[in-house]
Structures are given as structure tokens and as C-alpha cells.
Amino acid sequence: MTIRVTVWGENVHEQKNKVVAEVYPRTMHGTIAEFLNREDGIAATTVTLQDPEHGLTAAKLAETDVLIWWGHAAHGEVKDEVVERVAEAVWSGMGMIFLHSAHFSKPFKRLMGAPCNLSWREAGERERLWVTSRQHPIARGIPDHFEIEYEEMYGEPFGVPEPLETVFVSWFQGGEVFRSGLTYRRGAGNIFYFRPGHETYPTYHQPMVQKVIANGVRWAYNPEGRLANPTDAPNRPIGKTLEPLEERGPRLHHDGEAGYR
């Protein structure tokens, strides 16, 4: 059994910004796919914003077990139609990992139903991530804390729903904290938000960060088959009730009707 990962990269700053191009000569999404492909049981490919339908056709999503999303400068260019398709894939059971600035990506905001805002500072400061849920699958092999020497700061309050579990909390040199590893479920899909990864720093080259993301992939993966119609609201007609039941009172709907949406 192999987990099929698709890494979605915005691919803007890698092309336009010299610093980013130097830190990630094989692009950010390329780097992420590369280290995932070194893991047993994971097969990662990449798609980008610039691909037709941003690379996220129905066919591609159907063969994606876990989708990883990195975006920053061009959130607004992602088509709403693709966002809905991604949300439906999550509801049907696709796992999803949102990295760093993807907190403001359209699919994350769509799935959270919340502002997803935070405070921030770009100063190359030290971040230290603390595990808050010991032996959580996403913290597998991770010590109680680890450091990223150069990172952008994200600070609380972080405008997200209360998670299923808080896995990491970050300390920042400038005095802020941030819940940097959070888990959610939407429909049949597992969602993991992981904070680190500003594009001007070599965060995704760091082994501990790579390990968390690989752990996240395994955690988010739902081995069950994908739900065919994750938004269906089936009528259970009166003739077929599980317990004997006689119809009473007035009705709006006819038997077998689809109902209002």
C-alpha cells in the first residue's frame, strides 16, 4: 500500500524572487515531494497554480490520498470552482495538509469557516516548536521540542476553530506564541495545519520539519475508499422504515423527492 500525495505549489516566488529561487532551486513543492518520495510507502507528485485547473482536475483528486497545499502571494488567483472541488474531495475522505501561509488560502478558509487570521513579522527569528500531545502520530519520533533558527513569526490569536487536538505550540524569539500544529476532520477527511515554511528560509530542508510533514501524511491518510457522494441528503421513504411507522399529518414533499438545498 502506497499513499499517493499531491503537493500543490503556488510557484510564484520561486520564479520571481531571487532569494526564494536560491533557497529552493527545485521549487518548494518540488522539495517537499522529493523528501516525501524518500519515505517508505509514500509516492508524491506535484502540481502548480499555473497548470490547467491548477493541476487539480477531478481525475487528479480522485487519485490523490493526501493533498499538501503551499500558497502565499496568489491566493486570490485560485478559482472558486477548484476550491469547491478540493473541499468535496476532503469531505469524501481525501486527507489534506496546509502549510504556513496556506492559513489564508481559499481551501483552508473554506474548510474552517473562520477568519484564519493571525499576526506576523518577517525578521528571520528563532522558532521553537513544543509538542503538546506526546506520542501523537504526527509527533512520531519528534523530541519534546525542536528549533528552526530562521523563520517568519506567526502570533496568536489565530482565528481558527478549536481543533480536535493541538499537537504543537511555537515559541518565538520576539515574544509571541502560536498553535503551530492543529488537527481537524471535515466530512470523512482529515486535515492538518502545520505552521513553518516561510519561502525565504530553508525550512523545508530541515529533517525535523520533513519528518513532521511525513507523519502528517500518514495521519491524514484515510485508508477507506472515498465516499461517492459526500454531500447527499437521502430521503428515507416511509414504506422502507427500519421500524414500523404510519404516516401522519400534512406533507410538503413527495416520495423520493430530492428535498431543498
Added chain:
Amino acid sequence: MTIRVTVWGENVHEQKNKVVAEVYPRTMHGTIAEFLNREDGIAATTVTLQDPEHGLTAAKLAETDVLIWWGHAAHGEVKDEVVERVAEAVWSGMGMIFLHSAHFSKPFKRLMGAPCNLSWREAGERERLWVTSRQHPIARGIPDHFEIEYEEMYGEPFGVPEPLETVFVSWFQGGEVFRSGLTYRRGAGNIFYFRPGHETYPTYHQPMVQKVIANGVRWAYNPEGRLANPTDAPNRPIGKTLEPLEERGPRLHHDGEAGYR
């Protein structure tokens, strides 16, 4: 201190369907506002789908502490722009109660980020609601269970995120169950979903149901002032850090920049 409630009514079946008009001669939203106005410390008004901007102007939302939503046949007619305005009001601290078929309303789906689907049957069957969180503020004065003799069935699985707390679970005569009272928080706003209320039955005339909705209003009300800019993502500039910090490494952003969205 008075809690200002706005009851939003779709107001379609009350006008077009004889049965509904007879059960709710003063409309559903009118009925809900009426019993809330009999409560100490609650002042309720109504607006409808047919009002300009569906009655939900920025001014109206600004003076609404808790918004109650009932819709069914015309979910699709609610303008997306109003939906966003409502979501922002919730994030800024407005409480919100979604009743019955509002599980498929645009604002509920927007705030949940989930399919919000379920199974259903319109047979006038018996529903019995069980309290699952004793002495929860929303269950105040409610016995361990109470019955609604005629109701539409909603059945699990209910496609919503895991709630903060499950307050009621319903038993249905035909053999189904449903988590019929669920609490959420999105931004600074408290959200309560309450299942009963099919328009062809006199559910909202029933004292126990009225009590739950009044309790829900008090629970959802956030006495704090509304947040001015609930989606702001402020930059915390380097010169003003809480701890001494020296800038290091390359930058994408200029001081005081708004950041990407």
C-alpha cells in the same frame, strides 16, 4: 441589559402553503420573535428573505446580538454577499442559532466548512430529545428528555464538524437518531444548531422548544463589544517587538505592509 435578537425568516411556505399558513398564521419568524419577546431581557425583531438585502444590512447586523435563521425552500436565493456579511458578524462576536432545515442554509454551510448533510423523512413521527450534557446552559430547566409528537425525521450521519459540546440527541419513531443540539464557536461568535421545526407541524408553539431557543439565545450572546476588524492580520513590526530582536536574513515584505491574502 437586553439581548437584541433578529429572527430571519425565509417566509416562503407561510405565504404559499395553506398548511403552513394555518399552523403559523403569524409566520414562523413572527411566532419565534413573539415567544422570545415574552422572555425577560430579550427583545426580538424579524426580517425576511424578501426585504432589501434580506433585511440584513450592515446596520441591522451591528445592532443584532443574536441572529436566528430559519430557511428551507429558498436557500439558493440568499445572496452570497449577505452570507459573507453574516459570517463576518459572527466572527466579530454576534451569536447565531440555526434552526432545523437551516442545516443546508448558506450561512451554516459557510461557517461549518462541511457538507452538513443528513437523511430525512416527512411522516409526522414522534421525536424524543435527550439531554446529553446535564445542566448545560442551553438545557436549563429542561428535563432529561422531552417529546415532539409530530416531526420530520433527520437521521445520522450528520455531516458537521465535531462540536464543542453535544447538548441533545434525538430518538425517532422510525428507527433513526440525530445529534439535535450542537455548539460551535467561529471567531468570537457562538453558534448553536437546534434540529426541530418542520414547517407543517406546530413545533415552535411548544413550550419546551421555546425554552431551548430562549436558552440558546442567552448562551450564544457575547456581552463583549463586537470586534472591529475580525479578519485583520496585523504586522508586528521589528522596531516594536515585545522582546529585543535583531532582524536577520532576507525579506519579502516592507515594514508596515498589509501582507498577502
Added chain:
Amino acid sequence: MTIRVTVWGENVHEQKNKVVAEVYPRTMHGTIAEFLNREDGIAATTVTLQDPEHGLTAAKLAETDVLIWWGHAAHGEVKDEVVERVAEAVWSGMGMIFLHSAHFSKPFKRLMGAPCNLSWREAGERERLWVTSRQHPIARGIPDHFEIEYEEMYGEPFGVPEPLETVFVSWFQGGEVFRSGLTYRRGAGNIFYFRPGHETYPTYHQPMVQKVIANGVRWAYNPEGRLANPTDAPNRPIGKTLEPLEERGPRLHHDGEAGYR
């Protein structure tokens, strides 16, 4: 990799009650171990209340990945010292499944910190379990609902903490509901409560029930090594801080002290 399961059986009614002995000629714990041993990757053994230290020596717990607990008539005979040992094993990462009347067992009450009470009726009535979290690992291969024709009723309110996730809710013929599949984490240990299994009915012979328990074993299993000292509260001495720090102010403790408990 094989998951080592220990099934703890109270083993009282199987010995004293003719009906139970006929329904479970190989005992309840024996039956549970038997069907688990037919699963790939699971190796189950049994211990009982009557064994020295109830079969739960430190050595046995150290080689148990998931402990399953069924008890009813003799909760009070379980030694507190063993209960503490079990709780510590859970905190260190051992998974645990509590079945049916184990809601009132000492280890469950110890790990929940709550009354764990409910209402009940022994009438051989129909129970129907509904999945409330589609495609949850514990619901793997389980349809939206399944029935147990003869069961004891357990009714809400169920006095447990709000779970991480509600996986099943039961419908009962007599008019009650119950949250019958609940997940928790305590320390590094995953806990699953599963309701069915009154000893006078053949519940654990039923394939769907067996599948849920096997799923529960896989879900509860934590592949990480066990934490050596799950209750340690280490001092982080001043000379070894992660950031430069000068001691200030008065002190109660000496360097390297164990602290109060």
C-alpha cells in the same frame, strides 16, 4: 508488526450464571480473544480478575499494546493498586477499550474523572447503532447503521467528558438513545468506549460487533515506544535554559530538586 492485545475478563457470570455460561461457553473474554486472533496482525491473550494481581502485572502490561476490559458484577473487587498501574500504562501509551458495563469499572472512572453513569433496562430490546463520523477508522467497513436484536438498554445522559469524537449513537426500541462509541486520549494512550455487550445476549458473536472491536484495537494502538516515566515533572535548571536567562527573585527550590507532588 503484530498488535498484542490483552483481554481482561471479570469471569464471574460465566462461572455462576447458567444463561451466560451457555451463551459464552468459552467465556466472554475467551470469545473476544478468539475472534481477534482471527484478524491479521493481532495476537490476543486473556487474563481474569481471579489471576494473581488480576493478571495485570507490570510485566504483562509492558507487553500489552491494547488492553480490553469487560467487567460488571465485581468492579469493587479490583484492587486500587492495579487500577493505578493500568492508568499509568495508558498514560505511557497503551491503548485501552472499555466494553459495555465497564463504564462503571474502576479504570474507566479513574481515566475519565467523571461519574460515568447512565440509565439502563434489561429487556432484550433492539439496539441500532448509527455511525456519526463517516469513514472514522473505528467505523471501517461498517454501514451507516447496524442492529443488535437483543440488548440491554443504556440511556442518556451518559456522565462522561465530551469525547474527542463521537463515532456511534444508539437507538433503543424502548425510546432511549446513547452515545455508544466514544474516543478519548489520556497521556499518550488512546481510549475507546464501546457500549454493546450484555452478558446474557450473544452480542460478541455478532460479526459487526467483532469488526468494530477489531477496528478499535487498530485505532487505539500507538506504534510509538511506551513512555518510560509518563508522570515525570522534570526541572529545567537555570544553567541549561534554551534561551539566555538570568535568575531573579527569591526561590523555594534548590537546583535539581524533584518538586512537590
Added chain:
Amino acid sequence: MTIRVTVWGENVHEQKNKVVAEVYPRTMHGTIAEFLNREDGIAATTVTLQDPEHGLTAAKLAETDVLIWWGHAAHGEVKDEVVERVAEAVWSGMGMIFLHSAHFSKPFKRLMGAPCNLSWREAGERERLWVTSRQHPIARGIPDHFEIEYEEMYGEPFGVPEPLETVFVSWFQGGEVFRSGLTYRRGAGNIFYFRPGHETYPTYHQPMVQKVIANGVRWAYNPEGRLANPTDAPNRPIGKTLEPLEERGPRLHHDGEAGYR
């Protein structure tokens, strides 16, 4: 309506340690009761470890709406019988606030069912508390962050169950973080853990800390009457079912029996 608060003080270091006696000349519990008594609608009294039954007789608990607990050096001296009485009071609806080192108090460990451990350092370092749930009732009137200049450090991982909501996260000068404001419900009782308050520093003289504790009292208070028997597990006899039901199959229990515990 007045909320009746009982502040439980260990009262050991105030008597034995010169520094503590100087910082809290009217004792810690006395100081806490004093500032609470300046609040509208709160009436606070104090009891101590040294009182008969530690001051927590059934009568005293019956007239306590919210119990505040501060202990450190003498956790082990608290009688188990009193701990059980306190736990039952919480389950029946009494609110409870645990302060600082009370994370290792017997009642907190009893109610959490978890190790409740952490790492620590006594160096008079700076703590900065960040609000993680904006406009939460416990954060009422609290800015996005506030500082305590001299505090003991508590660091993650904090061995507690996932809370209902995380309200505060602390930053420490030495490089650690801590979830310093957490909410729980056990039975009908609301529980708030709040981290600050090492006895050698003037933490409870600080207005912002006082405000959080007062907010916590109002949040934890359950205006419902106390449940008479919070651990009862009533039999619902066959002759009195809510739906028609015929008894089937064999029985263990007689009608009206109390059941096993």
C-alpha cells in the same frame, strides 16, 4: 444573584516561608478572596488545609458555587475522602478553578484522569500570556496579551486531556510555552485551569490576573440548581418505558434493582 466563592488555601508557605509571608501578608487565599470581594456579584470566603475536613464539609460545599484551589507543598496531606466529596460537588454542578501548582493537587488529578505533569523552573522569569480564543468570557476585558514580570516557568508537554477550549497560551523568557488557560466540563461542573501564581512572586496582586480569575468565576458558575445525585444510574423499568416494549430473553437483574457498581 451573588456567586458564592470558596477559596481553598493550602496555607503552608505563608506560615513557614518568610518570602511568601512578605509577599502575601494576608495569605494567598486571603488575597484572592479580597480582590474577588471587590467584584460586583461575588462573595468570597476562605478555608484552609488546616481546618477540620480541610474546611470542605458537605455543608460548605453545598453553599459554594465556585471553589478555587491553590496548593503546592502539601498535596499529599489532603484526605482522599475530601477529594471525593469535592469531585462529587463538581459533578453536581459546582464550578471549580485550579490555580498554578494545583495542577498536581489531588482534586485536579482526580477530575482529569491524566498525569497532569509538566516541566518547570523557578527563576523569576518573564511570562507573557496570549489570548487564543478572542472574546471568550474568561478573556473578557483582557488585551491580546499581558505580562507577568516574575514567574515560575511551566513548560509543555502538559499532561492534561484535550480541553473544551484553550483560552491562553504562555510564552516564557527561557524558551518554553504552556497552555495556561484551559476549560473542561465534568458532569455538570465547569472547570478552569489557570497557570500563574508561584507563591514567591506578587502575581495575585496584579490587576490583569485578578480580572482573569474573576472572569473565570463567572464562567464556571452554573446557575442551575445542583444535581441531587450526580452519580445515580437509574433503572428504567419495563412497565414504564416511553415506547411500548415487551420483555424478551433472559435476565440478570430484578425489577427496581440498583445494578452493579
